[in-house]
Amino acid sequence: MGGAICNSYSTFTGYIILSAMKVLVTGATGFIGNYVVEELLKQGHDVIASSSNRQKASQSLWFSKVAYVPLNLEDLADNIDYFNYFNKPDIVIHLAWEGLPNYKSSFHEEVNLPRHFTFLSNLVRNGLKDLTIIGTCFEYGMQEGCLQEDMPALPDNPYGRAKNSLRIQLEAFKKGHPFSFKWVRLFYMYGKGQNPNSLLSQLDKALAAGVGTFNMSGGQQIRDYLPVGKVAENIAKIALQKEVEGVINNCSGIPITVKDFVEDYLRRINKSITLNLGYYPYPDYEPMKFWGDIQKLKKITNNE
Numbered sequence: 650m651g652g653a654i655c656n657s658y659s660t661f662t663g664y665i666i667l668s669a670m671k672v673l674v675t676g677a678t679g680f681i682g683n684y685v686v687e688e689l690l691k692q693g694h695d696v697i698a699s700s701s702n703r704q705k706a707s708q709s710l711w712f713s714k715v716a717y718v719p720l721n722l723e724d725l726a727d728n729i730d731y732f733n734y735f736n737k738p739d740i741v742i743h744l745a746w747e748g749l750p751n752y753k754s755s756f757h758e759e760v761n762l763p764r765h766f767t768f769l770s771n772l773v774r775n776g777l778k779d780l781t782i783i784g785t786c787f788e789y790g791m792q793e794g795c796l797q798e799d800m801p802a803l804p805d806n807p808y809g810r811a812k813n814s815l816r817i818q819l820e821a822f823k824k825g826h827p828f829s830f831k832w833v834r835l836f837y838m839y840g841k842g843q844n845p846n847s848l849l850s851q852l853d854k855a856l857a858a859g860v861g862t863f864n865m866s867g868g869q870q871i872r873d874y875l876p877v878g879k880v881a882e883n884i885a886k887i888a889l890q891k892e893v894e895g896v897i898n899n900c901s902g903i904p905i906t907v908k909d910f911v912e913d914y915l916r917r918i919n920k921s922i923t924l925n926l927g928y929y930p931y932p933d934y935e936p937m938k939f940w941g942d943i944q945k946l947k948k949i950t951n952n953e
Contacts, residue, residue, distance in 0.1 A: 870937050
């Protein structure tokens, strides 16, 4: 951790941007967490990175550039002040969440929800003033079309319900313990380091194996995709500003069918393979056609 911490402010197109901040990133070794840590370091912030596995963290490119403080949320203790434990960060970006991608597991509601609320409320009670948490588009449930942040949350699987319940609990907690609160709903992302069972990871594996066909769903479901680097850049911008709070969609705002997304990807990497459409059924835990509204995100990223 180099340099003194400066809690100064600078203005950017009418929005207050915090500079030279001490930022705690939980879930730092995850797919998105790695990119968020790198983005914050690139911007010159002092990063406290946390995860449950020091060995895995030590293999990250950013490890020598951050203050690494391990924490397994299974080991939470009532008598520990976690705000001081993490050296009093100015901002927390909470990416940690166990049990994915098993969205239908009751673990999310029965174990993750109370555990994460206990941890986050502990941080706030002991002095944290600025909290950004990663949510999910699954909080919208089976609603279709362009999803706006002010729509009712109607989660239809345990993961979405747990995330939405955590948001509601923290909003209620905030009434007695004021803090800056940003809830970032992610849609779909892709990039290096993604889960090996994800769509493009499986496609890359099939291409590397030289097989003639790639098995997938019918491909007509409409989704909203962003490269993970852009997702991380947006998360950093959301966390480091103080004017736009509450629920914020982090997505492209551009609807595309899964089939077109795969074909566009193949064109970009100059590869070809026969798509065996309809091999897998459409998932039953998400709607057929949805994408995100990004008006709130545009106000933050200055893309209007």
